[in-house]
Amino acid sequence: MIVSKAKERQDVINMLEGVSSVFLLGCSECASLCGTGSPEALAEMKESLESIGKKVTGMFVAKTGCQVLGTKVELKANKEEVDAADAILVMSCGAGTQSMVEVFKDKKVYPANDTAFLGNMTRFQHFDERCSMCGECIIDKTGGICPVTTCPKGILNGPCGGTNNGFCEVSPDIECAWAKIYARMERTGELEKMKQIIPPKDYSKKLSPKVFVIEKKKEEK
Amino acid sequence: MKKLKEALEAGEFTITAECGPPKGTDIAEMLEHAKHLLGKINAINVTDNQSAVVRIGSLPVCRLLSEMGHDPIFQLTCRDRNRLAIQSDLMGAHILGIKNVLCMTGDHVSAGDHKTAKPVYDLESVQLLQTVAALNGGHDLAGNEMKGATNLYQGAVVTPEANPLEPQMLKFEKKVKAGANFFQTQAIYDMDNFKRFMDRARKFNVKVLAGILLLKNAGMANFLNKFVPGITVPQGLIDRLKAAGKEGALDCGMDIAAEQVRIIKEQGIADGAHVMAIGLENKVPEILKRAGIA
Numbered sequence: 460m461i462v463s464k465a466k467e468r469q470d471v472i473n474m475l476e477g478v479s480s481v482f483l484l485g486c487s488e489c490a491s492l493c494g495t496g497s498p499e500a501l502a503e504m505k506e507s508l509e510s511i512g513k514k515v516t517g518m519f520v521a522k523t524g525c526q527v528l529g530t531k532v533e534l535k536a537n538k539e540e541v542d543a544a545d546a547i548l549v550m551s552c553g554a555g556t557q558s559m560v561e562v563f564k565d566k567k568v569y570p571a572n573d574t575a576f577l578g579n580m581t582r583f584q585h586f587d588e589r590c591s592m593c594g595e596c597i598i599d600k601t602g603g604i605c606p607v608t609t610c611p612k613g614i615l616n617g618p619c620g621g622t623n624n625g626f627c628e629v630s631p632d633i634e635c636a637w638a639k640i641y642a643r644m645e646r647t648g649e650l651e652k653m654k655q656i657i658p659p660k661d662y663s664k665k666l667s668p669k670v671f672v673i674e675k676k677k678e679e680k
Numbered sequence: 681m682k683k684l685k686e687a688l689e690a691g692e693f694t695i696t697a698e699c700g701p702p703k704g705t706d707i708a709e710m711l712e713h714a715k716h717l718l719g720k721i722n723a724i725n726v727t728d729n730q731s732a733v734v735r736i737g738s739l740p741v742c743r744l745l746s747e748m749g750h751d752p753i754f755q756l757t758c759r760d761r762n763r764l765a766i767q768s769d770l771m772g773a774h775i776l777g778i779k780n781v782l783c784m785t786g787d788h789v790s791a792g793d794h795k796t797a798k799p800v801y802d803l804e805s806v807q808l809l810q811t812v813a814a815l816n817g818g819h820d821l822a823g824n825e826m827k828g829a830t831n832l833y834q835g836a837v838v839t840p841e842a843n844p845l846e847p848q849m850l851k852f853e854k855k856v857k858a859g860a861n862f863f864q865t866q867a868i869y870d871m872d873n874f875k876r877f878m879d880r881a882r883k884f885n886v887k888v889l890a891g892i893l894l895l896k897n898a899g900m901a902n903f904l905n906k907f908v909p910g911i912t913v914p915q916g917l918i919d920r921l922k923a924a925g926k927e928g929a930l931d932c933g934m935d936i937a938a939e940q941v942r943i944i945k946e947q948g949i950a951d952g953a954h955v956m957a958i959g960l961e962n963k964v965p966e967i968l969k970r971a972g973i974a
Binding site (some may be wrong): 473562575611613614616617618619621622623624625628629630637638640641650653656658659660662680 | 682759763785786787788790791795799801802803804805807810813821837839842843844846847848850852853856857858866909
């Protein structure tokens with residue numbers, strides 16, 4: 460899921476300088492699981508903003524905030540509340556925030572969260588980054604563990620000199636990706652494969668902004 | 681004094697040392713240290729923003745040392761340059777008369793003095809070696825033909841005391857396959873361990889220079905053990921440094937370094953030694969003298 464972190468409250472307040480009324484929008488998907496866009500998080504934000512004299516005209520938790528059309532339809536019921544607000548404060552990821560930018564052409568839209576990474580929830584509300592969406596998956600060659608993401612240097616061909624008893628020189632909290640890859644490929648009997656040199660990555664696959672359109676299959680007659 | 685490639689290919693015990701360019705434009709002290717080494721060593725490494733701390737670039741310093749009469753080894757990391765800049769610098773090294781390049785991935789920016797910088801790592805050490813091989817063959821990394829190839833002697837690094845060792849050895853093999861001609865190792869202190877490593881390294885057609893890091897005092901040895909992955913200073917050496925006292929510690933460290941070089945040479949354990957004195961390059965001639973070299 461997309462992991463988001465709440466911005467420092469003071470930063471949100473600074474962002475809202477000159478704004479006296481806001482509409483709050485959350486998201487029931489990732490941001491709710493992260494606790495940054497759930498009904499509880501919205502209620503807490505409402506209370507906090509009201510305590511410094513801001514007016515909250517209304518709030519709503521979108522089903523899927525990054526789904527532009529669906530969210531637009533959902534928000535029809537809240538039209539008056541949105542119209543009455545100087546700005547929309549979006550408590551989701553950056554994609555959800557920009558859905559609102561697209562739907563409300565003339566309204567100020569601000570982010571309450573920082574979008575962090577694509578994460579696996581490995582324990583309750585504990586997220587680990589395993590995939591960085593590089594556009595060219597190579598984990599068939601690395602025992603199913605992504606060195607692009609889990610090695611801070613993104614090394615594709617084995618551990619650097621900073622590998623340290625299974626951990627990384629960058630931080631004692633990070634396991635050495637290549638120690639893990641080796642151990643796993645040893646277990647799965649794939650060490651021979653590990654001897655092949657992996658070529659430089661094709662970064663053209665990661666050029667932003669990206670567009671992806673699923674082509675409709677031709678109907679068979 | 682033979683240059684690096686000639687010395688290694690002639691099978692001579694080869695000595696390299698290392699100098700780190702300073703932060704700032706006053707390079708007088710570094711050049712003075714380098715002068716002391718003229719005629720005593722086969723080649724001199726010039727570090728590339730070592731420990732991710734911003735300093736003068738390796739390439740211009742290589743050129744200055746070359747003009748002085750040294751055979752410089754251009755250390756090149758992947759941390760600060762993408763594949764375009766790397767290839768430009770390699771061709772640049774060639775036209776500046778630099779003959780050797782040491783290919784490394786590079787310390788992470790989190791270790792350095794610009795922690796908010798964006799690390800590049802478009803390539804890493806194995807791919808960098810392949811890049812040098814491509815340029816030596818007259819083609820760039822995208823396969824385009826070059827007007828004039830480079831002619832660079834390719835070096836790489838290895839950590840004989842890495843833990844776990846097996847993945848490190850696998851990478852060593854990849855570096856050989858990618859075109860490495862010679863290796864300079866991370867600092868080694870335990871000679872039995874190093875011999876075991878060399879038994880495996882000898883199966884490949886590459887030259888290996890043992891990394892000898894001058895211990896300045898017991899505190900430095902403890903620091904290495906605690907904070908630098910892949911370096912283990914045995915307790916026996918730490919005790920010797922302690923026993924030498926404050927006044928005698930450096931002299932004792934020089935003795936230790938000299939003994940190591942002597943053992944490696946006399947027993948033919950490796951093809952040479954890479955002596956790292958970190959700012960005390962002026963002590964290197966004395967270390968070599970004590971080791972019975974020159």
